[in-house]
Amino acid sequence: MEKSVKSDSFNAIGKKALALHKKxxxxxxxxxxxxxxxxxxxxxxxxxxxxxxxxxxAKNPKAARTYTMKGNSVAVISDGSAVLGLGNIGxxxxxxxxxxxxxIFKEFAxxxxxxxxxxxxxxxEIIKIVKAIAPAFGxxxxxxxxxxxxxxxxxxxxxxxxxxxxxxxxxxTAIIVLAGLLNALKVVGKKISNVRIxxxxxxxAGTAIAKILAAEHAGEILVLDRQGIIAxxxxxxxxxxxxxxxxxxxxNVTGGLADALRGSDVFIGVSGASLATEAMIRSMxxxxxxxxxxxxxxxxxxxxxxSAGAAVVxxxxxxxxxxxxxxxxxxxxxRGALDNRxxxxxxxxxxxxxxxxxxxxxxxxxxxxxxxxxxxxxxxTVARAIKx
Amino acid sequence: MEKSVKSDSFNAIGKKALALHKKxxxxxxxxxxxxxxxxxxxxxxxxxxxxxxxxxxAKNPKAARTYTMKGNSVAVISDGSAVLGLGNIGxxxxxxxxxxxxxIFKEFAxxxxxxxxxxxxxxxEIIKIVKAIAPAFGxxxxxxxxxxxxxxxxxxxxxxxxxxxxxxxxxxTAIIVLAGLLNALKVVGKKISNVRIxxxxxxxAGTAIAKILAAEHAGEILVLDRQGIIAxxxxxxxxxxxxxxxxxxxxNVTGGLADALRGSDVFIGVSGASLATEAMIRSMxxxxxxxxxxxxxxxxxxxxxxSAGAAVVxxxxxxxxxxxxxxxxxxxxxRGALDNRxxxxxxxxxxxxxxxxxxxxxxxxxxxxxxxxxxxxxxxTVARAIKx
Numbered sequence: 126m127e128k129s130v131k132s133d134s135f136n137a138i139g140k141k142a143l144a145l146h147k148k149x150x151x152x153x154x155x156x157x158x159x160x161x162x163x164x165x166x167x168x169x170x171x172x173x174x175x176x177x178x179x180x181x182x183a184k185n186p187k188a189a190r191t192y193t194m195k196g197n198s199v200a201v202i203s204d205g206s207a208v209l210g211l212g213n214i215g216x217x218x219x220x221x222x223x224x225x226x227x228x229i230f231k232e233f234a235x236x237x238x239x240x241x242x243x244x245x246x247x248x249x250e251i252i253k254i255v256k257a258i259a260p261a262f263g264x265x266x267x268x269x270x271x272x273x274x275x276x277x278x279x280x281x282x283x284x285x286x287x288x289x290x291x292x293x294x295x296x297x298t299a300i301i302v303l304a305g306l307l308n309a310l311k312v313v314g315k316k317i318s319n320v321r322i323x324x325x326x327x328x329x330a331g332t333a334i335a336k337i338l339a340a341e342h343a344g345e346i347l348v349l350d351r352q353g354i355i356a357x358x359x360x361x362x363x364x365x366x367x368x369x370x371x372x373x374x375x376x377n378v379t380g381g382l383a384d385a386l387r388g389s390d391v392f393i394g395v396s397g398a399s400l401a402t403e404a405m406i407r408s409m410x411x412x413x414x415x416x417x418x419x420x421x422x423x424x425x426x427x428x429x430x431x432s433a434g435a436a437v438v439x440x441x442x443x444x445x446x447x448x449x450x451x452x453x454x455x456x457x458x459x460r461g462a463l464d465n466r467x468x469x470x471x472x473x474x475x476x477x478x479x480x481x482x483x484x485x486x487x488x489x490x491x492x493x494x495x496x497x498x499x500x501x502x503x504x505x506t507v508a509r510a511i512k513x
Numbered sequence: 514m515e516k517s518v519k520s521d522s523f524n525a526i527g528k529k530a531l532a533l534h535k536k537x538x539x540x541x542x543x544x545x546x547x548x549x550x551x552x553x554x555x556x557x558x559x560x561x562x563x564x565x566x567x568x569x570x571a572k573n574p575k576a577a578r579t580y581t582m583k584g585n586s587v588a589v590i591s592d593g594s595a596v597l598g599l600g601n602i603g604x605x606x607x608x609x610x611x612x613x614x615x616x617i618f619k620e621f622a623x624x625x626x627x628x629x630x631x632x633x634x635x636x637x638e639i640i641k642i643v644k645a646i647a648p649a650f651g652x653x654x655x656x657x658x659x660x661x662x663x664x665x666x667x668x669x670x671x672x673x674x675x676x677x678x679x680x681x682x683x684x685x686t687a688i689i690v691l692a693g694l695l696n697a698l699k700v701v702g703k704k705i706s707n708v709r710i711x712x713x714x715x716x717x718a719g720t721a722i723a724k725i726l727a728a729e730h731a732g733e734i735l736v737l738d739r740q741g742i743i744a745x746x747x748x749x750x751x752x753x754x755x756x757x758x759x760x761x762x763x764x765n766v767t768g769g770l771a772d773a774l775r776g777s778d779v780f781i782g783v784s785g786a787s788l789a790t791e792a793m794i795r796s797m798x799x800x801x802x803x804x805x806x807x808x809x810x811x812x813x814x815x816x817x818x819x820s821a822g823a824a825v826v827x828x829x830x831x832x833x834x835x836x837x838x839x840x841x842x843x844x845x846x847x848r849g850a851l852d853n854r855x856x857x858x859x860x861x862x863x864x865x866x867x868x869x870x871x872x873x874x875x876x877x878x879x880x881x882x883x884x885x886x887x888x889x890x891x892x893x894t895v896a897r898a899i900k901x
Contacts, residue, residue, distance in 0.1 A: 139565025142557045146566045149546045151582035155625040156544040157616040158537045164831045169530045171613035173809035177527025178534050178609040183602035193608040194539035209564050214571035216648035220581040221566040225559035228545040237543040242648045257642050260604035260630045421561035443552045
């Protein structure tokens with residue numbers, strides 16, 4: 126009953142969303158920062174005045190950050206290969222999501238973000254294209270690009286461009302999960318160095334979460350892909366997963382989600398594919414923490430997780446307590462990267478950002494571990510953490 | 514004296530333009546078309562509601578024109594190789610110009626145009642990149658790309674994309690020149706089929722102007738490049754110029770600008786390089802028409818052309834009478850292309866647009882041959898001409 130009510134209301138939201146998008150004809154639009162109402166305006170904004178700006182920038186290309194959009198712009202780039210939980214649905218279907226991000230960038234961090242969706246899913250081509258279009262932008266937000274391609278693309282672009290590049294599905298998610306976990310562990314009175322954490326999903330988000338938690342010296346981390354727990358003894362691992370196997374699973378165990386969760390302290394679901402049952406949650410240690418982040422349908426609904434004994438439950442959704450969503454992170458990360466002119470968003474900055482988010486809730490509770498994304502302090506606090 | 518005053522005021526405009534760009538930090542910004550002020554807004558604009566839009570577009574990609582920015586967006590793309598009259602000054606120096614176009618697109622035609630400047634000048638790479646980023650856009654405005662590369666890029670993209678592609682330096686200029694010429698010839702009482710027209714400059718603009726005038730059965734057309742009059746007997750011609758030689762210069766004459774102008778009726782300057790002297794203008798037929806379109810310094814200043822006997826003089830600048838500038842054209846062309854969902858902007862549409870512009874000045878005079886770019890009728894009138 127509960128489930129069908131949820132799904133009905135989800136359908137109702139979908140219908141409303143379709144109607145809104147149709148009526149507005151999308152969400153992204155452009156606005157002029159200078160007036161162009163008469164000839165005098167145009168002489169400065171366009172010819173002949175703009176010639177002086179171009180001439181100056183020809184000699185001083187780095188001043189583009191001061192005289193052009195570059196100082197405040199981010200390209201939100203997707204190849205449509207891993208859109209929300211919907212999979213490889215292509216550039217047109219990805220576009221409303223990128224427009225949504227652009228609108229959030231604007232409203233929450235006053236960043237001018239431009240949606241770019243690509244008709245190619247070739248790694249080398251994507252790298253070449255992003256590099257070629259980079260001059261107008263002060264940052265690159267990669268979005269909804271499938272693993273493992275996303276790792277290679279991000280790593281190469283970080284190396285080859287002199288503006289910050291972040292794959293938000295990885296790092297935005299990892300930052301908010303770490304922030305939420307730091308405070309959830311406070312609520313249950315456990316230390317990160319002592320807990321066993323199970324991450325279901327070894328895609329973009331799962332990989333980045335495992336890495337940031339390993340950097341935080343989490344007690345024991347198990348990561349699962351579709352074949353089960355990632356372990357050094359497995360022979361079917363990609364290079365990225367072999368790296369995960371080295372970073373995690375010190376006891377080199379194998380098995381499925383039920384095996385992994387038994388006796389663990391924290392469950393972080395970021396796959397959408399593997400559902401967690403009440404029995405699995407019941408098999409965890411007491412005072413367990415459950416972050417069921419699949420969108421729109423969590424790996425386990427919060428009420429079920431709570432009734433199965435979880436002490437703190439978070440989801441990716443805004444209609445349950447403890448939303449953990451990269452929307453709480455990316456506006457502030459890029460605001461900081463632009464304001465502080467950082468060339469790379471480092472692991473240290475990400476961990477600092479997570480701590481800064483956690484610090485905004487000094488007395489966390491079961492139903493309040495991280496600030497609401499409408500918390501006015503959030504963007505500024507994260508932005509301050511993103512500096513060299 | 515006159516000249517130094519002009520150049521001082523030009524410097525003053527340049528200084529003001531630099532100050533304005535610095536203060537505003539560029540001209541392009543983003544605005545949300547839907548509210549994202551609270552959770553309910555976000556549920557529709559972003560997750561979970563946007564998932565319904567993405568799911569719908571995965572099945573119906575063509576509906577992107579209705580549900581996303583694609584229905585009203587244009588990418589303004591340059592490789593920075595032929596910026597204004599400044600030459601190959603690169604992507605950063607090109608960016609203020611592209612932002613200026615984006616701002617004009619918005620203010621004059623309510624089109625959401627995105628500046629894209631490229632760090633490559635390789636023809637094949639540019640074609641590949643523009644094709645790859647096309648899904649988010651309803652049209653492609655190529656800008657300030659050097660000839661002859663611009664011809665190949667435009668031709669290939671027109672063939673390979675299903676959205677309208679226009680190199681504005683070519684066709685925006687050709688349309689406004691034809692419009693201006695039709696009315697200027699009315700003023701001087703000459704017929705286009707009887708006049709001799711000299712076009713100085715065989716780059717993007719000169720080539721497109723020659724073609725549109727040939728299609729209008731202009732009496733005789735001579736086009737000059739840096740080596741002089743383009744003629745079939747010349748052996749140094751590129752393929753594009755060989756085509757021009759076939760379309761123009763029926764008497765197969767050679768020589769320089771002075772030779773070409775002697776006894777001609779119309780001078781159209783679009784090179785910036787070759788200056789016209791008063792003596793040359795004096796050697797033209799009576800009631801001559803002079804369009805000195807180089808920006809910011811015309812091939813000959815209007816007062817000099819008039820004192821040397823020209824009957825009608827136009828420039829590319831807004832501070833002289835008879836401004837002929839692609840800004841009068843491109844907002845309407847793309848407004849029409851988007852509204853009428855045309856897949857290609859054809860030669861017929863361009864000639865129709867020129868006639869439509871000319872028709873807005875039913876009684877042209879020496880100092881008023883085309884509508885001001887602030888004429889409210891202009892965009893609508895041009896837009897109506899751009900349909901299948």
